[in-house]
Amino acid sequence: MTVPGRALRDAGVTFYPPATPEALQALEARLEFSLPVELQALYLDRNGEQESWEPVLLARLQTLDELNATLDEMDEYLLAEAPALRGLFVPLWTDDNGNFFVYFLHGAERGMIGWTHHESPCFIAPHYRDMAGLYLALLEAYQQGAFDLVQEFTGDAGIGKRETQVFEAHLAAYASTLDAPLRQYHGAYLLTLCPPGREGDLLPLLHDRELAVLTGALLARRNCQWALKALTDAVREHALDSTLAYNLLGAITTLDAPETDEALLGLAHGYPVTLSAAFLADALERRGFVQERPRNAQNRFDHARIKVDTEPGGWLLLPWQ
Incomplete structure (x- = not known):
């Protein structure tokens, strides 16, 4: 031998x-x-x-x-x-x-x-x-x-x-x-x-806290644009975990599917009030949207607003704690 x-x-x-x-x-x-x-x-x-x-x-x-x-x-x-x-x-x-x-x-x-x-x-x-x-x-x-x-x-x-x-x-x-x-x-x-061609078999891993980030990265690396909805659903599911949300949002913007802007705006509506809302605002900014971060009475940032002409007042609000 x-x-x-x-x-x-x-x-x-x-x-x-x-x-x-x-x-x-x-x-x-x-x-x-x-x-x-x-x-x-x-x-x-x-x-x-x-x-x-x-x-x-x-x-x-x-x-x-x-x-x-x-x-x-x-x-x-x-x-x-x-x-x-x-x-x-x-x-x-x-x-x-x-x-x-x-x-x-x-x-x-x-x-x-x-x-x-x-x-x-x-x-x-x-x-x-x-x-x-x-x-x-x-x-x-x-x-x-x-x-x-x-x-x-x-x-x-x-x-x-x-x-x-x-x-x-x-x-x-x-x-x-x-x-x-x-x-x-x-x-x-x-x-x-x-x-x-078997990437669809990996979608259940997006629900797994230990595997979601690596799964999102693989889907983005292989340009699986059909997985956009599954990725946005995973962001909402993991919204309270800012690290997971940040990385999954990165996968979404890297994927650059044709419906990405609509998916992120849909995600922003009713998004939980957490730190990861700031990452969602950043993702929209990477897509070309104008972001502003006004200060509150204590001179702290507590929300972002995204310029969207179709929203009331022309701004979409994303608060976080």
């Missing part, structure tokens, strides 16, 4: 001596399943890779001791709150900043490599088809002194038959669970592996 990553050693990265079969058996006993053959081969080739700074190695294979410590941490901060994620992946590679590349263990995605960030630990998006793809990206970045890795799955390209099968499986799983961490986990696959 060809073990990926040996070119890194030739390029100067230090590999630790191979792991012992006994250490691998201890890991399997902890995980309660047998490691895939390619993972056994990886650790029998080297028990981890050493951190490197000049040039930088953007992610490295953990030693088995480090991996066990990482699993201890995940047991405390992630799997205790999201037990349904247990056994779905193993976090083999670290960037030494609390973030990991993981190896997916089951289903059509078995053998793919995903990325989890400590700020969104349940959003584990697939980045590479296999370990070879990860190591190719690591080697390229190492040799070029880059600080970003080239991904195989960009959200818009690289989607083939296998990736479509993974998408289908997670679409069904997302629809059938009410567990919030699991929905975020499945949503990561959907947003990363959505085949062109």
Whole structure:
């Protein structure tokens, strides 16, 4: 078996001596399943890779001791709150900043490599088809002194038959669970592996607070102008969350559908009195409408008004607290 990553050693990265079969058996006993053959081969080739700074190695294979410590941490901060994620992946590679590349263990995605960030630990998006793809990206970045890795799955390209099968499986799983961490986990696959032409399957994600912003960004990036109504409905739904409203309004103006002005004006009528009303006013201004922000008796801004000739007095008022 060809073990990926040996070119890194030739390029100067230090590999630790191979792991012992006994250490691998201890890991399997902890995980309660047998490691895939390619993972056994990886650790029998080297028990981890050493951190490197000049040039930088953007992610490295953990030693088995480090991996066990990482699993201890995940047991405390992630799997205790999201037990349904247990056994779905193993976090083999670290960037030494609390973030990991993981190896997916089951289903059509078995053998793919995903990325989890400590700020969104349940959003584990697939980045590479296999370990070879990860190591190719690591080697390229190492040799070029880059600080970003080239991904195989960009959200818009690289989607083939296998990736479509993974998408289908997670679409069904997302629809059938009410567990919030699991929905975020499945949503990561959907947003990363959505085949062109299947964006309509993502509209339910606009109702999900954890996934709405990324969904809106994807719809705008792919120029899904037909999604304008769904996006405006999502803005109204999330109006009390100013961060979500701001980003969804940004997606709407980026989309630049023919009916955008009418949709935003319709949204403005009866919009909740919140800080996000200011963002709605800004969105209308980006569309070419004149915005004014009068001051109240305390000399503070508390509303905006948008010049609309068809409104009474020629102005549409958008108050906020």
